[in-house]
Amino acid sequence: MPVNRMFRTDPATGLVFHEPADKLMRWNAVAAVVSLLIGGLLAIGVVLTRWQAVHLLPPDRFYQVLTAHGINMLIFWIIFFEIAVLYFAASTLLKCRLATPAMGWAGFWLMVVGALVNNYSVFRGDSSVMFTSYAPMGAHPTFYLGLILFAVGALVACFVFFGTLVVARAERTYRNSVPLVTFGAITAAIIAVFTIAAGAIILIPTFLWSVGLVNYIDSLMYKTVWWAFGHSSQQVNVAAHVSVWYAIAAIVFGAKPMSEKVSRSAFLLYIFFLQLASAHHLLADPGLTSNWKIFNTSYAMYLAVLASMVHGLTVPGSIEVAQRKKGYTQGLFEWLRKAPWGNPCFSAMFISLVGFGFLGGISGVMMGTEQLNLIIHNTIYVPGHFHATVVIGTTLAFMGLTYFLIPVLFRRELAFPTMAKYQPYVFGLAMGGVALFLMGAGTLGVPRRHWDIGFAGNAFPYEFPGAAWLMMALAGISGLIAIVGGGMYLLITVWSVFLGKKIQTPGFQHVRARDGMAPRVVPAAGPVIAGHGSAGMIAPGTFALAMVFLVSFVLYYFVNWKYLSTVWPLK
């Protein structure tokens, strides 16, 4: 079989792109952005309906739109983008040809068809079953079929990624270990494999049930196995966006991890323990013992939390070290003040990091505590939490990476650079508002996935406190601003890719590598500790920020225990 070995070198960055991989990355990225566009349009319906003063859509339409919004955002946008990141991490960073590009295309088209089939079922109107699709509430068979096709496509892409790693090793395209970003991508891909396996275990029988070949699906079994798929897929996102943080730190600052050992060990903890955290969706469910709940969601989960806390320190820490080497050594925070806040690649990454940690991380651990879950379960606090993790964390990190990829991958100049400068702030801060206000409303008991908290026409209405209505209105306003921020991203991206000025480089050339790429000589690493810090630390500013984080975490955690202690005794 002939093997395409054509490469191009990006003149600005020196990155090497294998042509078939390059094309697959571009198409996956485009499919991701299209999904984001659909999900974003649907978000308008969700936001304007839950803002009770507007209450735009009728109930059936609202539940339908909410279902489609969740699936397009959480699955299609993020996973298409992640596949592009996987190919980048394997082919480009290892300077290696992509293994079996034909299989890459097969995977891509399976994903596209799956996404279309699933959207078709939801827009038919008889599959408004939400992202979670809890049996025995049933959807049209094409709902499950679409998800299965998409998952198979994603699995194929993961194996193209693994195959590329094998090729890279066999053809000796890199020396020593794989780079940290690739290591993180491997973590994401490994988690993706067992995530998709869990998805197959639950979605295939449910599909058979929906066409009448299986006659009973146990609701607790469904929920347990489904979350091994549903939550783990969010852990794929965490591994992927943490890799993107490291990538952006390296791209913008030339930062190197403070120690490879710590960062990589933290990724390993993800592989070992993240999957167990899926159990925290079952804390308020009958039929599972407290021992099971505590082991899965705490003992093991907290080792994954530990890993995230480590990344939360090492990413800004590596930036601080890089900045201090450049001479920004005044006080604790000059390195941060003098960071390129006007570069959307950096600002998106930094807001993503802070939002993920402070809003998403702390609230997630609180919710995942067995007893505390009682005062939060299924309230709108939960969407508040995951808009901080998945939207500020993952989506914003991916947006930041996009600003780097447009010139490098699509070879176009970034359109509307001034708008791009502000986009991460508009989107990130507004989404921070959404997360905070939804969490606030959730602590007042406002349910999630609920069309009318006013209970108009109900025989036994509940009157939520005024503060809850205010929070929902503020969440609505923040949501609209966030949608504008998302629109800015879409405009910049689509305009740049299709209408942007082409980057013409005189030195641009295709390179043919007969036996893989010749390994470049890597300069010997200097001493890791360069002595630019203070108090015996190379990153004292980051450490101070980490302590602020810890204090917030501890306070918030115990405030919730205090709150729990005031509700009715239960046993």
Add this chain to the structure above:
Amino acid sequence: MTISSTSERVWWKEPLERTELIWIVIALVWCLIMFFMMPYWHLYGQQNLANEAYRAKPADFAKKAEEIIAKHKVREEGPDNLKVPVVHPPAGSDVYLIAQLWRWYPMLELEAGKSYRIHLMSMDWLHGFSLQPENINIQVHPGYEHVVTVTPTHPGTYSILCNEYCGVNHHTMASRLYVVK
């Protein structure tokens, strides 16, 4: 470019930096504290979800609920076409609460300071028991009879909402719970 470079040294043999080491120790200690909070609360806290649950058939559960309603019904509430019985069970007794599309049945009237064994089960799809404004939230499954012992603290009129999406009329699934002296 640093993004694609690695050091010559094998990564697991690299030295640990002090900032990282101190943070890892602090974070690990905090993770262990959070872990021990849960068993601690089982021993010394008042709010723990029951581990008591049984597999049950919807018809059997509904029959038991009807027996309690027949014995302890005190009045009916609601508009004529949707009358819901209000049950005032004796303190300490077993009480049955049915979740179904799209109502809670029956309505309960409990005494403050007394404990009750509330049996929760769904007849059809998943539902979410959400007691407001206490904000106690419990998942309700079909086929799993969950027994939760509660002790209401203050008299008043409370609401039970459904907070697990259960189809197009999910938002209409609301009921009351009375706590009297």
